[in-house]
Amino acid sequence: MNTVTETIKIADSDIEFIFCEVKARLHKNKIIKYLSGLHDEDVKTIVDYLKNNAINTFPYEYKREYSIKDISVQRDVDSGLLFVKDADMSIYMRRGYQSKFRVARYYNNIRIEQDKRSPHCYTSNTFYPDEGSVIFDIGGAEGYFPLQWLRHVKKVFIFECNPEWIEALNKTYKDYKDKIVIIEKFVTDYTDSNHVTLDDVINQYNLHSEKLFIKIDTEGSEPAVLGGGIWLLKSCQNIRIAICTYHCKEHEDVFRNIFKDWKIETSDGYMLYYYDYYFSEPYIRRGVLRLENSF
Numbered sequence: 504m505n506t507v508t509e510t511i512k513i514a515d516s517d518i519e520f521i522f523c524e525v526k527a528r529l530h531k532n533k534i535i536k537y538l539s540g541l542h543d544e545d546v547k548t549i550v551d552y553l554k555n556n557a558i559n560t561f562p563y564e565y566k567r568e569y570s571i572k573d574i575s576v577q578r579d580v581d582s583g584l585l586f587v588k589d590a591d592m593s594i595y596m597r598r599g600y601q602s603k604f605r606v607a608r609y610y611n612n613i614r615i616e617q618d619k620r621s622p623h624c625y626t627s628n629t630f631y632p633d634e635g636s637v638i639f640d641i642g643g644a645e646g647y648f649p650l651q652w653l654r655h656v657k658k659v660f661i662f663e664c665n666p667e668w669i670e671a672l673n674k675t676y677k678d679y680k681d682k683i684v685i686i687e688k689f690v691t692d693y694t695d696s697n698h699v700t701l702d703d704v705i706n707q708y709n710l711h712s713e714k715l716f717i718k719i720d721t722e723g724s725e726p727a728v729l730g731g732g733i734w735l736l737k738s739c740q741n742i743r744i745a746i747c748t749y750h751c752k753e754h755e756d757v758f759r760n761i762f763k764d765w766k767i768e769t770s771d772g773y774m775l776y777y778y779d780y781y782f783s784e785p786y787i788r789r790g791v792l793r794l795e796n797s798f
Contacts, residue, residue, distance in 0.1 A: 511723035511751050512780040520778060527777035531558045534775070534786050546787065549773060560774055565620045571607035584671060592650055595674040597667035613647050622772040622790035625718050625745035630768065630793045632656050632716035632743070639701075641690045641728060642720040646672045653679060657713070660684045660704065664697075684708075690721070692730030700731030714741040723750035729761065736796075744794040749776045755789050766795040 514520045527534075531553060538550050552562040559566070575588045579595070585606045586595040596606050616623035625648060632638050634655045640648050643661035645668065653659065659682060663669060669687055676683040688699040705711060719725050725746055729736070736742070744762075748755040759767060773787035 513722055513750060514778040514780070523778045523780070523782075527558050527775070527782070534558070537784055537786060541785070545772065549775075549787065558775060558777070560776060560778075561615060561621060561623070562775055563620065563772060565618060566615050569611050569615050569618075571604070571611045574607040574610050576603040576606045576610075579674065582670075582674060584674060586674070589650075593675065594645060594647065594650070595671035596645060597665065597671050599667055613645070617647070620771060622770045622774045623747075623749070624770050625720075625791055625793075627768070627770075627793065630743065630745075630795070633714050633741075636714035636716050636741075637710060639704075639715065639717040641718060642722070643672065643685075644668055646675055648718055649683075653682065656682075656716075658682060658684065660686060660708075662686050662688065662690050662699075664689050689724075690719075690731065691724065691727040694731075701728065702732055702734045705735055711738070711740065715743070717742065717744045717746075719744065719746040721747075725750070725754065726757065729758075740796075742794075742796050744792075746792050746794065747790065748792055749774045749788040749790045750779060752779075752781075752783070752785075752788055755792065758792050758794075762792075762794050768793045 514523045535550055535553050538546050538553075549562045552564065556562070576585055577588065578585050584595050584598060585600060585603060586593045587606065587610045594610070596609070600606050600609065615621060618624060619627070632652045635657050638649050638652060638656050638659045640646065640659065640661045643663035646661055649656075649659045649661065661672060661683065663672060663685065664687060669685060672685050676685070686699065686704070688697055690701060691698045692700060694700050694703045701717075719728050721728055746758055748758060769789045770791040770793070774790045775786060776782065776788055
């Protein structure tokens, strides 16, 4: 399997996020000028948005439908963790998030990115976890993605390494221990005490005959995740993969080449992912590739 060895540096702290945002604002006119020369209707929508709004990762009007005012943030008395009430679920946040405003803003961003019109949305009306399938949520964080599918899938494996998120996940899914497996390891192309490959997880849990829905959102290390699934991806197993491509501008082409024999669709629209320190022309990036094998 061919992967990619490019250098990736993504903002990883509040200071770095602010730095990247300020830099993007300073280059807004340059970005508008470049995108205006592409003569593409989808890009024109972004240009029109940028001319009338501040630069944003999701440069689309649908975002206005979401507000932090709609989000109820509460504190769990026993653990001290903040959580969001959404339908019949309590979604817990990591211990470091002690501001209700920060939690509301974080959760609102999740809702924006997983709107069906979003370039970051993992699923579509025709691409989602089948009933009775097994979900791999690689890069689980707060564990939002599996929530809507819990009742009709067979099992969910959430891969997350941050101890604070592990604590929150255990609270969120405390009533679903029969269906949820939380694996506190990095998914990559080798296995040791802190890392694991896709192939080894498949073997350990005897998942060779299961329908799989694999979500991969790992801050730029997506190629290494695929590198640990060589045997899985060559198998005749029924597999759907939603893989993020926006962390690095080369990733969409890399993954299209790897999965050239699979059915491929993209999420709608584009992202302006200026939290990549190497953010540059053409500026716009597809957020997610949706992949389905043809066996």
